[in-house]
Amino acid sequence: MVSSPNSLPQPRPDGTRLKAAVIGAGYWGPNLARNFKAGPDWELAAIVDMDLSRARAIAGPLGDVPVFSSLAELLASTDVDAVAIATPARTHHLVALQALEAGKHVLVEKPLAASRELGLEMVELAASRRLTLMADHTYCYTPAAIKIRQLIADGELGEILFIDSVRINLGLVQPDVDVFWDLAPHDLSVIDFIMPxxxxxxxxxxxxxxxLGTGKSCVGHLTFALPNNAMAHINVNWLSPTKIRQMVIGGSKRTLVWDDLNPQQRLSIYDRGVNFEKATTTAAQRKAQAISYRLGDTWSPALPEKEALGQMVAEFAASIREGRPSRTSGAAGLRVLNVLEAASRSLENGGEQSFVADGNVQLEGTR
Structure with a gap:
């Protein structure tokens, strides 16, 4: 039965696959469609794109999935439980509101919306409708990110001293966002995911x-404080002829390096660092101490070979069935938006420190 615009979601019988539609058949939509088709929790029910020929090009190899030229057309004729939005960032808000008002759970690719104000409206509507709103922060579902989160939670790295992330490549200059809004959401979402x-x-x-004179930043550096006087630095760049996807997380016990382009050794953990007794000495005492260094072993934890998008669509289904926020909920997407908006204000003011909006959104539950 097709949902009316004001209907609340009706649960599927236990064991029945959820039905999903992918909105947008451009760069990211095909990846989402493939994973919804392959996932045991889902039935790929439709692909929506204004360009029907582009939608059919995706739908054909996946079993001639039905295609529609608009979300309104889909909602009027097909019963789906959820939609996955892979359209330009400026359209995320309106498409998500239309789906939420129709009683559909919503997955949105990064960034969640074009502004905090629009993202907050999405989060509030999802909460009022008792619907799952999830941000497609894909890197948070990689085996590497999941392992890093576990290592930090278990205290294996000790107290976090710094995070240094580099995401550079010779990439496309986006028409609607600068390099911060295009690339930094990946790093920001991972930091949100791994930090307690x-x-x-x-x-x-x-x-x-x-x-290049494009009217937007093509190269950028973003810095902010972490708890306990630590610091994070993110380097993003569309103009580099070399591609680097690397995050270094320095701890008081060990330092971890995540090289996402090295499939043989994505994670390396170094038992090396500076020795000091931070808890029992003052800053003046530490200054007077001779610095000593710890030089220990390096090791690489084994990681399962699992596609992040497959894990992400499985988490989307689990959050819907269990009635809980996903690991990358709308609230998580909003925290990333808060930082991006503050970064834009800082750019406008010549790099001055810019305050970040409060990230304590409780509408979808707590972490």
Whole structure:
């Protein structure tokens, strides 16, 4: 039965696959469609795109999935439980509201919306309708990110001293967003995922450059404080001829390096660092101490070979069935938006520190 615009979601019988439609058949839509088709929790019910020929090009190899030219057409004729939005960032808000008002659970690719205000409206509507709103923060579902989260939670790295992330490549200059809004959401979402308290800086500072004269930053650096006087730095770049996807997390016990482009050894853990007794000495005492270094072993934990998107669509289904926020909920997407908006304000003010909006959104539950 097709849902009316004001209907609440009706649960499927236990063991019945949920029905999903993918909205957008551009760059990311085909990846989502493939994983919904392959996932045991889902039935890929439709692909929606204004360009029907592009939608059919995806739908054909997946078993001639029905295609529609608009979300309104889909909602009027097909019963789905959820939609996955893979359209330009500026359209996320309107498409998500239309789906939520029709009683559909919603997955949105990054960034959640074009602004905090629009993202907050999405989160509030999902909460009022008792629907799952999930951000497609794909990197949070990689085996590497899941392992890092576990290592930090177990205290294996000790107290986090710094996070340094590099995401650079010769990439496409996006028409509607700068390099921060295009690339930094990946790193910000991972930091939100792995840190016990999530992504909650008070201020950020951003510096960008536009050497091509595109009217937007193509190269950028973003810095902000972490708990206990630690620091995070994110380097994003569309102009580098070399591709680097690397995050270094320095701890008081060990340092971890995540090289996402090295499938043989994505994670390396170094038992090396500076020795000091932070808890029992003052800053003045530490200054007077001779620095000593610890040089220990390096090891690489084994990681399962699982596609992140497959794990993500499985989590989407689980959060719907269990009536709980997903690991990358709308609230998590909102915390990333808070930092991005503050970064944009910092850029406008020549790199000055910019305050980040409060990230304590409780509408979808707590972490």
């Amino acid at each position: 308290e999530g992504l909650r800086p008070e201020t950020v500072a951003a510096h960008g450059a536009d050497p």
